[in-house]
Amino acid sequence: MIVVHHLENSRSQRIIWLLEELGTAYEIRHYERDKETSLAPKELLDVHPLGKSPIITDGDLVVAESGAIVEYLIEKYGDGRLQPVGGxxxxxxxxxxxxxxxxxxxxxxxxxxxxxxxxxxxxxxxxxxxxxxxxxxxxxxxxxxxxxxxxxxxxxxxxxxxxxxxxxxxxxxxxxxxxxxxxxxxxxxxxxxxxxxxxxxxxxxxxxxxxxxxxxxxxxxxx
Missing domain, CATH: 1.20.1050.10 (Glutathione S-transferase Yfyf (Class Pi); Chain A, domain 2)
Incomplete structure (x- = not known):
């Protein structure tokens, strides 16, 4: 099962959108920003060494960085969708x-x-x-x-x-x-x-x- 480690009010929102477009099963693990600094909480460091969202886990695989996540999901689950069909x-x-x-x-x-x-x-x-x-x-x-x-x-x-x-x-x-x-x-x-x-x-x-x-x-x- 894909898990989206999703930080509130952040660019990881588009990963959730992508998964909805792909129709792929997933779950969301929500994280709240620090009230003083607005930074991601320390709990994300348990998922990835940089502790930055978005991060996804797909079984034992951890994928970070928005672009890498988008490419990974489209290549694995897209079945040709959401990629250019032109020249x-x-x-x-x-x-x-x-x-x-x-x-x-x-x-x-x-x-x-x-x-x-x-x-x-x-x-x-x-x-x-x-x-x-x-x-x-x-x-x-x-x-x-x-x-x-x-x-x-x-x-x-x-x-x-x-x-x-x-x-x-x-x-x-x-x-x-x-x-x-x-x-x-x-x-x-x-x-x-x-x-x-x-x-x-x-x-x-x-x-x-x-x-x-x-x-x-x-x-x-x-x-």
Missing amino acids: AQDRLNYRYWLHHAEGTAAAQLVLKLIFTRVKEQKLPIVVKQIAHKIADKVLESYVDPNVQRSMVHWESALSETGWFAGEEMSGADIMMSFPLEAASARAGLGRSFPNISEFLDRIHALPNYQKALAKGGKYDFVQ
């Missing part, structure tokens, strides 16, 4: 977006979160002024321009078919769902990114996405 370019796009989601995209969004939280901390007035100046400078000069550039890239990629790799939904779309949701929540979409907005509306309306949302619990990234 070499679709397959290359599929591989690119699987890696982009937790590579370039995630790194920029984590920086956005960290420096935004710096500005929200309760600090002594002098320290607060300095911290805010540093955070504003990093956000303005580096983080926000790179997040914006990525969003333009995603918007363009979705313009042809509405999916990231081919004519149908694939594992690449499941992987990219979290960066798009996080960017929407943290940076906003407005009217500048209609393809991203349409993509999010479409996947959020899917029955299997809704099932996964009900099973996964707290998830603040659905607007």
